[in-house]
Amino acid sequence: MITPKFTCSQTESSVIVSIYCPSIRAADVEIHIDETLATIHVNPYFLRLNFSKPLVEDNDSAAKYDPSSGYLIVTLTKEYRGERFEDLDLLAKLLVPRRTANVTPTIEVLTSEDAGLENLDEVNGLVEQTENLTVNDDELVKAAENDWQLTQNLSEESGPQLQTSPQAQYGFLDLHSGYLRHAAHTENEINELGTDAEVCTSVERSARRVAHENEKFDEEHYIADFMDDYEIQEMMEWPQPHVGDAGPFEYRESENLVIMTLPRREYLPTPVQTHNLYLVLITLLFSYTYDTRITQHEPTSESPWTICNLTPAFSALDPPRSSSYQSGPHKFTSEEVKETFIPSYRRSLAFPLYRSFALAEKCRHDVGWLLKRGRRTITRCLLEMKHILDHHDVYYIYSKIWVDDFCVWIQSDAHDEILEQLGEVILTTEMRKMSIGWDLKELEDLALESPGGPSDSDDESSNEN
Incomplete structure (x- = not known):
């Protein structure tokens, strides 16, 4: 059909x-x-x-x-x-299948005291029959097969899950695998895990990502962009159109056509998984806003490479995970926002052509304002990112394992109130250069003291610690 x-x-x-x-x-x-x-x-x-x-x-x-x-x-x-x-107007939300209500059986446990002495022999007989049941009993197997609505909860504090297969899961809610099986033969330049992409654990992915960032950071490149930042200043002054547009929102026909092709899945994440999805969204929007600023919203042939390299969930299959999540309503703290942004900042200072802490700060503010604009604006940004990735011969896979599902989830399950609160925390959070891990302030001070004197940069963050 x-x-x-x-x-x-x-x-x-x-x-x-x-x-x-x-x-x-x-x-x-x-x-x-x-x-x-x-x-x-x-x-x-x-x-x-x-x-x-x-x-x-x-x-x-x-x-x-x-x-x-x-x-x-x-x-x-x-x-x-x-x-x-x-x-x-949220077509992806309308197309999501109707959720089936969770039916939790109510069981009343009776003791021998509840049953009364006159029924004690009958109760003991039932207990004996139950103890003698095995998994091969037809009645037990039949009951198990039909009891599919029982709620099964895993403890959030139970530690790492048992790895029963060499095949690792990754992507949105760890729903995907196999996309990087032949990464070595597809010229996937941004894959930092190499042929181990399908088997690396989350701990190994993080370690490899950090090591690669440390290897790629170039002090001379950073200092050069800090001292001669005329082009970067122009990029920072460019107005982000999705932030400044205050008119009524309406999806374009081309956007609705793409939304119609998105997967129709019902997502059932745990509360902590949902919390982490909002954090992953931060990193996607950071990469998007960085590319948008340096291209002034006119993507180039380098845009897929830039977006993928700046997104830890793409390049190292290493999305952010909250280390301080508290059960209850989704409230975000400045500390976990800082932890989420640090990998994005590091990557923006280690890989692309323009490497500036001030530019990264500007992108962070863009992310905050985009989140405050709500689901519709964010969906438009994600659709633009999807368009960029879908037209690349190799990097389209990151659209399949991350962006497609995010476009559906944002429309069907995300909440504007949570997005606005997250955006407000991002805008009021202070990112310090010392947290990035590369002594940026010392490098800047040395550059300013070197012969030739300082440039006329108005980098307002140069005096930060």
């Missing part, structure tokens, strides 16, 4: 779905409503939408086809007139 191009709007009493499905038989249209779930089928097109509020089938529901334009206009009646349906 083909998922057609569609848009949604609403009136006081209805939700209107406009579906582009040329050359169909209008008489064959089938519409089914199941509370919040609407299914529309007309051969060869199939559309299943999961709305935030319930719908009903009544005489006001209708479908009208215009053969000249190829659009099928479906009118669905709201169960409660005047109720506002949220996020009708």
